[in-house]
Amino acid sequence: MKYKKKEKYRGKSVYMFHNIVTDVILYVNAESADNACEIFDSCGFQPRSCWRILLEIAQQPSDGKKVK
Numbered sequence: 001m002k003y004k005k006k007e008k009y010r011g012k013s014v015y016m017f018h019n020i021v022t023d024v025i026l027y028v029n030a031e032s033a034d035n036a037c038e039i040f041d042s043c044g045f046q047p048r049s050c051w052r053i054l055l056e057i058a059q060q061p062s063d064g065k066k067v068k
Contacts, residue, residue: 012031033055
């Protein structure tokens with residue numbers, strides 16, 4: 001599978017916080033996982049155990065072969 005590079009947003013990565021109970025999704029641009037957690041914690045969402053953290057990786061699957 002080929003991958004295309006994803007440009008970082010001003011040196012930051014996108015972290016997704018997903019609430020597995022209410023199905024709420026929150027996207028955060030952060031410099032690190034610790035920074036993303038600090039931003040998330042500043043929002044005051046409770047309980048913390050209901051949230052999962054996912055990271056957008058730099059290499060994303062391509063859309064397939066380019067047609068010329």
